[in-house]
Amino acid sequence: MSRKRLPALSPAETEILRLVWLLGRGTVQQVCDKLPPRRRIAYATVQTLLRRLEKKGYVRHESQGKAHVFSPAAEREEVIRRTVGDFVDRLFGGDPLPLMLHLADHSKLDADNLKRLKKFFAKKKP
Amino acid sequence: MSRKRLPALSPAETEILRLVWLLGRGTVQQVCDKLPPRRRIAYATVQTLLRRLEKKGYVRHESQGKAHVFSPAAEREEVIRRTVGDFVDRLFGGDPLPLMLHLADHSKLDADNLKRLKKFFAKKKP
DNA sequence: TGACGTGTTGTACAAATGTACGATAATAAT
DNA sequence: ATTATTATCGTACATTTGTACAACACGTCA
Numbered sequence: 328m329s330r331k332r333l334p335a336l337s338p339a340e341t342e343i344l345r346l347v348w349l350l351g352r353g354t355v356q357q358v359c360d361k362l363p364p365r366r367r368i369a370y371a372t373v374q375t376l377l378r379r380l381e382k383k384g385y386v387r388h389e390s391q392g393k394a395h396v397f398s399p400a401a402e403r404e405e406v407i408r409r410t411v412g413d414f415v416d417r418l419f420g421g422d423p424l425p426l427m428l429h430l431a432d433h434s435k436l437d438a439d440n441l442k443r444l445k446k447f448f449a450k451k452k453p
Numbered sequence: 454m455s456r457k458r459l460p461a462l463s464p465a466e467t468e469i470l471r472l473v474w475l476l477g478r479g480t481v482q483q484v485c486d487k488l489p490p491r492r493r494i495a496y497a498t499v500q501t502l503l504r505r506l507e508k509k510g511y512v513r514h515e516s517q518g519k520a521h522v523f524s525p526a527a528e529r530e531e532v533i534r535r536t537v538g539d540f541v542d543r544l545f546g547g548d549p550l551p552l553m554l555h556l557a558d559h560s561k562l563d564a565d566n567l568k569r570l571k572k573f574f575a576k577k578k579p
Numbered sequence: 580t581g582a583c584g585t586g587t588t589g590t591a592c593a594a595a596t597g598t599a600c601g602a603t604a605a606t607a608a609t
Numbered sequence: 610a611t612t613a614t615t616a617t618c619g620t621a622c623a624t625t626t627g628t629a630c631a632a633c634a635c636g637t638c639a
Contacts, residue, residue: 337626341543349546355586363546371629374587379626393586393635407544408559411552414540417467418533420475420489423560424569426537427553431573433534434549441577443550447557448574451567463596481616497599500617505596519605519616 333401334383336410342366343376344399344406347386352398459527460509462536468492469502470525470532473512478524 336344346361347353353361355374362368368376377397380386387400419425436444462470472487473479479487481500488494494502503523506512513526545551562570 338543345544345546407555410544411555417464418471418536420471423556424566427556429533429537430549430553440550445574448571495599
């Protein structure tokens with residue numbers, strides 16, 4: 328696989344890409360419907376964002392009749408890794424620990440998730 | 454304290470702001486010197502970024518002789534919280550757990566930090 | 580077959596971003 | 610004082626980003 332670095336994602340693009348991952352495959356309309364109520368963006372705007380994501384290589388589309396069906400075109404894990412990495416670099420100089428502690432502190436974790444984390448770290452080896 | 458939402462930070466601004474936090478107080482030159490070798494930005498660019506950070510309310514400056522000495526003007530914890538929150542929203546739809554697990558998985562934690570995390574989670578209550 | 584809805588394309592555009600040069604002002608060295 | 614050194618300021622500018630309208634295409638239903 329051609330592991331070339333894709334162009335950076337803008338915040339809005341990131342948001343849309345997340346929805347494409349969530350859907351697996353979906354039309355512009357379906358992506359719109361998945362938008363959180365808080366974050367209302369016009370259909371046309373989502374369209375543009377998807378177009379740009381495609382140009383950048385993050386999604387592809389296939390024409391299904393009239394509509395376009397979009398689907399991921401890049402390894403999600405890889406994109407996440409890079410995006411998180413960049414974020415940690417900028418805000419914490421590359422050290423992930425402060426972020427982890429911050430998240431652990433400020434996130435309202437339900438008992439279930441907390442248990443998962445406890446277990447995860449209990450058995451994690453150096 | 455006037456808890457008003459400051460304008461969003463751009464990636465480059467975030468990076469510079471981190472250095473101001475790191476320094477406590479510092480001139481443009483000192484900020485430049487703290488830039489990681491990878492991320493070389495011209496003096497003039499750092500200057501502009503600091504100017505914008507000041508306009509947005511993230512830093513202040515006091516003239517010390519010829520040079521300007523910049524220092525933080527916003528609560529770091531608060532800024533971090535908001536920045537991280539936005540990031541989690543965009544990339545994970547607001548759920549911090551996937552990010553925590555991702556970090557735990559992909560970060561090379563030395564034994565010391567791992568111990569800290571183990572302890573942290575062991576005694577964390579829901 | 581012609582009007583209707585739905586979706587896509589092209590295009591636009593102001594604001595934000597990243598980056599930096601040239602002019603000017605203040606300092607320090609000679 | 611005159612010059613060399615620095616730092617700031619104003620300004621600039623190509624891109625990118627966020628947002629979206631108008632025009633055009635393709636099936637669909639009457």
